[in-house]
Amino acid sequence: MPDGRYTEGPREKCGVVGVSLEGRDAARPLYYALYALQHRGQESAGIVTHDGFQQHSHVEMGLVGDAFSENDLESLAGSVGIGHVRYPTAGSVDTCCAQPFSVSFKSGSLGLSHNGNLVNADEVRDELAAKGHAFTSDGDTEVIAHDLARNLLEADLIRAVKRTMSRIHGSYSLTIAHDDTVLGVRDPLGNRPLCIGKLDDGYMIASESAAIDVLDGELVRDVEPGELVVLGPNGNDFDSYRLIERENSANCFFEHVYFARPDSRIDGHLVYDVRRELGRKLWAESGIETDVVLPVPDSGRAFASGYAEAAQDDGADVEFAEGLMKNRYVGRTFIMPTQDARERAVRLKLNPIRDVIEGKTVTVIDDSIVRGTTSTQLVQLLRDVGAEAVHLRIGAPAIIAPCYMGIDMASRDELIAAGRDTEEIRETVASDSLSYLSIDAIADALESSRADLCLGCVTGQYPYDIDGESTDRDVVRPVIDGLEAGTGVADD
Ligand code: SF4
Numbered sequence: 055m056p057d058g059r060y061t062e063g064p065r066e067k068c069g070v071v072g073v074s075l076e077g078r079d080a081a082r083p084l085y086y087a088l089y090a091l092q093h094r095g096q097e098s099a100g101i102v103t104h105d106g107f108q109q110h111s112h113v114e115m116g117l118v119g120d121a122f123s124e125n126d127l128e129s130l131a132g133s134v135g136i137g138h139v140r141y142p143t144a145g146s147v148d149t150c151c152a153q154p155f156s157v158s159f160k161s162g163s164l165g166l167s168h169n170g171n172l173v174n175a176d177e178v179r180d181e182l183a184a185k186g187h188a189f190t191s192d193g194d195t196e197v198i199a200h201d202l203a204r205n206l207l208e209a210d211l212i213r214a215v216k217r218t219m220s221r222i223h224g225s226y227s228l229t230i231a232h233d234d235t236v237l238g239v240r241d242p243l244g245n246r247p248l249c250i251g252k253l254d255d256g257y258m259i260a261s262e263s264a265a266i267d268v269l270d271g272e273l274v275r276d277v278e279p280g281e282l283v284v285l286g287p288n289g290n291d292f293d294s295y296r297l298i299e300r301e302n303s304a305n306c307f308f309e310h311v312y313f314a315r316p317d318s319r320i321d322g323h324l325v326y327d328v329r330r331e332l333g334r335k336l337w338a339e340s341g342i343e344t345d346v347v348l349p350v351p352d353s354g355r356a357f358a359s360g361y362a363e364a365a366q367d368d369g370a371d372v373e374f375a376e377g378l379m380k381n382r383y384v385g386r387t388f389i390m391p392t393q394d395a396r397e398r399a400v401r402l403k404l405n406p407i408r409d410v411i412e413g414k415t416v417t418v419i420d421d422s423i424v425r426g427t428t429s430t431q432l433v434q435l436l437r438d439v440g441a442e443a444v445h446l447r448i449g450a451p452a453i454i455a456p457c458y459m460g461i462d463m464a465s466r467d468e469l470i471a472a473g474r475d476t477e478e479i480r481e482t483v484a485s486d487s488l489s490y491l492s493i494d495a496i497a498d499a500l501e502s503s504r505a506d507l508c509l510g511c512v513t514g515q516y517p518y519d520i521d522g523e524s525t526d527r528d529v530v531r532p533v534i535d536g537l538e539a540g541t542g543v544a545d546d
Pocket residue numbers: 245305306307308309456457458459460461508509510511512
């Protein structure tokens with residue numbers, strides 16, 4: 055990659071949170087919640103609060119622990135606020151896209167945290183620019199903020215949000231601070247997660263329930279697709295408005311496979327349980343008897359334990375072993391200026407334990423294969439320490455297409471499975487065998503129909519109307535005034 059950045063897997067680009075409390079400042083709970091969401095974005099972190107008179111904001115590049123000093127937290131006055139962690143696409147690492155995005159306008163102030171990606175942001179931006187709005191970034195979050203601010207000049211809060219939701223098309227889970235009111239919004243297909251939590255002295259909205267746990271709160275429920283949640287003042291209850299209803303949702307199945315924390319509960323399922331069940335299904339679909347089952351740490355661990363347990367239930371004489379040790383001080387991303395150095399990255403991150411592997415046949419369980427660099431290097435590493443055979447089992451279907459909904463996956467050119475069948479991929483990674491999990495197994499484990507999942511990256515058909523790509527359903531894409539836009543069916 056041109057900037058020397060090497061990424062081993064897909065990257066979630068954002069985590070969002072919002073709280074409304076009674077009688078204490080929101081900054082510190084937001085800060086702790088962002089810590090719990092750090093895995094969703096490590097490039098920048100920010101908090102916006104409101105003290106009843108004015109908005110306060112602190113947004114900084116870096117990890118949550120580095121982005122806020124004690125003084126920063128002290129300066130974020132007010133018992134309501136929102137927060138954000140972000141992982142921008144490679145090459146756009148700068149503060150202009152860090153969030154929450156805040157804007158002041160005639161009838162108040164807005165702070166906005168966004169997880170997801172709009173596919174019609176350019177159309178909405180062009181139309182707003184033609185009406186005199188000036189934009190400071192090319193980010194889609196600013197488009198939502200300007201559109202909402204404009205609608206708030208003409209309509210009450212609920213109508214204004216509905217109007218914006220009917221104009222934007224794509225994936226979005228939002229937390230919004232409109233003056234001292236905190237809102238949560240999930241797009242009509244519920245692509246990215248969002249949930250509501252109850253605290254001792256208030257309520258919160260967060261990308262994942264792990265952020266509620268860290269504040270000793272209780273998960274109330276997920277925000278429904280197309281729902282607006284308005285947290286009451288002084289931590290009092292919340293109101294719910296189902297603003298847009300669709301026949302089907304399009305939850306991102308990859309949240310369960312890879313992005314979300316295993317201790318989070320998303321759309322009714324504990325992520326850890328889902329991963330173990332996917333591991334069991336992987337054994338049922340493509341189990342192969344070997345001496346040892348090895349997880350690729352960390353995300354392959356729950357899959358591998360489910361796989362090994364199902365194998366043992368079937369009477370297979372197989373050992374589950376942690377035979378790959380992860381260097382926890384190497385982050386998800388390496389700065390690797392040359393191809394040679396990039397290839398060394400796997401060795402920096404994962405070290406095999408020779409005693410567990412030498413002279414044995416091993417099955418390695420991973421959650422996904424994106425570019426194939428990691429898998430190829432891993433298979434070679436295991437052979438180097440004496441594995442007699444290396445079988446690869448993947449807890450998701452092959453990734454054949456990019457994601458346009460807020461996941462930095464890779465382009466089609468970079469995806470090892472794009473245009474290749476499983477045998478060709480096996481030859482490339484040089485394993486003795488390779489199997490992926492089926493799409494039906496994913497749907498079964500999530501107790502969902504395929505029609506309620508986003509499967510774009512594994513089918514090449516998307517739930518949104520994306521230029522140059524095909525869809526898996528009748529897509530409703532709004533017409534933005536005066537512009538030809540997709541299928542031309544308005545949302546409201
Ligand atoms: S394309 Fe894949 S990663 Fe992107 S939202 Fe859909 S399922 Fe998730």
